[in-house]
Every structure is written in structure tokens, then in C-alpha cells.
Amino acid sequence: MTGNDIRSILSCKVFAGEDLLSREVHTACGSDMMSDVLAYVKDQSILLTGLVNAQVIRTADMMDMLCIVFVRGKEPSEEMIELANERGISLMSTEHRMFTACGLLWENGLRGGNND
């Protein structure tokens, strides 16, 4: 699956890194707690979150993630978009809630990456 596939599955609006959406992504995680992302994520390349602040971008950067999807129609600030562009991370937003967004991606073959 690529970032472009995720964009179409979740009907996303793109805010940063549109040209980077052709990158292949294998696994995803969904969390509003960046502490948990830092503690439990291994090689997941997509982060779905309802949290919107600059630390979401910084956390994704530390974990070498390629793409962040904000759920429930949340939109990143200008500052966050700038930071994401600097770090080569794609930012998108979907109107779906967390559970539905994760379910749709699962149904289309994306996995969590921990032996599932």
C-alpha cells in the first residue's frame, strides 16, 4: 500500500508531502498518546491520531514514520505543516473517526505490524 492508497481509502485532504505519497507503507499504528507511540511502536510507517500539536510531527520524525493521518477532520497548523515539510513527513486529514479509519485500512490489507 502507498500513501496515495491511504489518501483514497480514507478520502483524505493532504496538507504536506503530497509528492511523497508514492512511498510504500507496510504497517500502521493509531494512538493519541505520543508516550505510547515512543514506547511501543517498532517499524510502523503510518500514524493515525486525534492529537494535533507539533509533538506529533516530532514523535513521528523520531520513529522514522512517513505519514501522519489526523482523524475526525482535524487539521494541522501552519507551524506543523512547515515542520512536516522540513522532515519529509506527509500530513493528511480524514473525516473518519479513529476506529473507522483503522478498520478501513485493515480491510484493505494494512496491518499493525506486531505479528497480526
Place this chain on the structure above:
Amino acid sequence: MNAIHLHYEVDGTDFTRAGEASAAVKKALRQLGVKPDVIRKVAIALYEGEINMVIHAEGGYIDVSIDEKAISMALCDHGKGIENIDLAMKEGYSTAPDEVRSLGFGAGMGLPNMKKNTDEMRIESTVGVGTNVYMTVYL
């Protein structure tokens, strides 16, 4: 290789900027050709530490030394200090206020995660004086 020393001041007043030092170290390690799994461990440990410095201690400074054997990190602050280090090291234990949790942190995972991602970690803390965290990741 000669040892490389990096020094960063951590601004304790601006939560949105917390993580800039860690990002700079990550970039430097990448330029030095350090293995990606080592870079990831150092980046996570430093970022958790940097967030702690901003949440609990109004900032401080970070020194990083890199030689052919290891990456050594010292995170020093003049914050309120840690009363009980053993308790602070327990997963899930946190003294962070609710507003920090609403920002996505303060789950009590920071210090244990720093230990998990480093080969050595030592904390020196005096209540009312400050905290020094020393971490080493071997190359």
C-alpha cells in the same frame, strides 16, 4: 575517529520546540553514518529526556559525545528534582499534570523507555537542586 561533542540548550518555556535538540542529534548521527537502529534508540531516549526537561524542569542542557565505541549523553537541569528515582522508573508512574497528558505525554513511560533504549543509564537527582541523566549507547 576523534570524539565529537555536541551541546544544546533546551528551552523550558516552549513545549512546541521540545525535541529540536534530539532532531539535531539524529541528523548529526545520520551524517556520521551511524547505523539506523542505533540512531533510532538514541533519538527516542533523547527525545523522551528532552520532553521531561520541558515538562518537569523548565529546560536545561544536553551534551552528546560520540567516539568510535559509544554515544554518551548527559541531560542536566536545575528543576525540582526527583524524590524517589525507583518509583519514577516504574512504568505508568507519572507526576505530570493533566494538561501534559492532553498534549500526548505524561503516561509514565518516559524514564523506562529511556532505559530500554540505552545500554547504560544513571540518574543523579537532588530535590530542589536538579537532575542529571547520563545515558550510553554502544556502537
